[in-house]
Amino acid sequence: MIDLKILRDHPERVREAVGQKGADCDVDAVLEADRTRRAALREVEDLRSRRKAANAEMAALPKGSPEFRGKVGEMKRLSAELKEKEAGLRTVETAWEEAILSIPNLPHESVPVAPDPSGNRVHSTWGEAGTDNPYARPHYDIPWLEDVVDFRRGGKVTGAGFPFYRGDGARMVRALVQFFLSEAAARGYEEMYPPLLVNEASATATGQLPDKEGQMYQTVEDSLYTIPTAEVPVTNFYRDEILPEASLPLKVCAYTPCFRREAGSYGKEVRGLNRMHQFDKVELVKWVHPSRSYEELESLRDEAEALVRQLGLPYRVLLMCTGDLGFTQAKKYDIEVWAAGQQRWLEVSSCSNFEAFQARRAGTRFRDRDGGVEPVHTLNGSALAVPRILAALIENNLQADGTATVPEVIRPWFGKAVMGTPNR
């Protein structure tokens, strides 16, 4: 949620941000809704105040006395009017809330302004992309791939985008997750395993609702949503809580399956492991003091990068432009690994600072030294998404015999130095 003070005092800044993000949102309509709400609220509170006073007078009178009965008449009139005005206020507030939730977060000043992904800036690169392995090929064309990631049977049992991992595939998913989690633990993150379904309030706090419900699967009977990322349940862990300032920064890592409907995706984007409806990911979430959130964003990005480096995958870091920022994000880095077989970059991590946007919606605040209460800043980043890492590892590490070497750091968990079946 936007800071109301900024909206009221500097609507031009909000208008500019909405334009830069290409958001579908009428700032002036929101301002109007805000004025309407405040006017209605004052009316109602004035009436309530008068009724309260009348009630106090009445309570001091002997019950059933003529004066008492006279007061009842006055109270009746006040209450009737109040009831009407309160109903009006409810309508106005519903509209206000909807309006206010439609305003996206403001981009940070360091974010390049551009309407579409072509405006994303390459922040850094690591390793050699494109010039390497002569045996590389797209992972979905590798003969043994279907032996370790069974899309066909996944499609039969559930649907497209829900594969079975088996044998080396299943083991590799587990090995990667263990590697990611143990690295996060070494960096001071507390491990959590959260619920995989969340309620409406949680999905609203992190920004999936009200607009993006199409991204999530829903239960038929209990209005619960499957999580598109661990960000949702984990960020909501401290919803409606006031944290001691001394506890910040709080750092949590969580491995979860993630579920995304991905309606409208097609083509090479969704081939093989590139984009699926269910995938595994380790997510890092931080709650930090507002004065430190941009340093924390950099360290978050560093931590995600370190994982990719240890896996030996060439990658680049993009600083996302305004037009490619999500609704809730103030600043975001994407980390993309080079998949030598497909000859393309695959996004494996996204590290974002939400500033106070989610915290305001979630009611996660901290008490500062002077006893004041203000929203924390929240951040999160993937570290990392499993399937695309797996795809890149296989493609980049293919050998002449058709098998793929396994990075050193994964071997303790994977138990072998190669995966796959040699050519015959």
Next chain:
RNA sequence: GGAGAGGUGGCAGAGUGGCCGAUUGCGGCGGUCUUGAAAACCGCUGUGCCGCAAGGCACCGGGGGUUCGAAUCCCUCCCUCUCCGCCA
């Protein structure tokens, strides 16, 4: 899933229709006393919204209702606990 009991401020726990946003205890903060500490005593100690401010309004699990008036009565949903059933 069935039966019962509950959900009140950081915690404990009063309050069953009208100065109750709420008695009290504990905890926390400040002070007095003390060489220091403890004890004792005194004071303060929720959040949100509206307002330039003074101040006002709301919140006793959520929502709705009855009533001139609801923490208190009714309905409904959610959650917790106990017992039974079922299970990993």
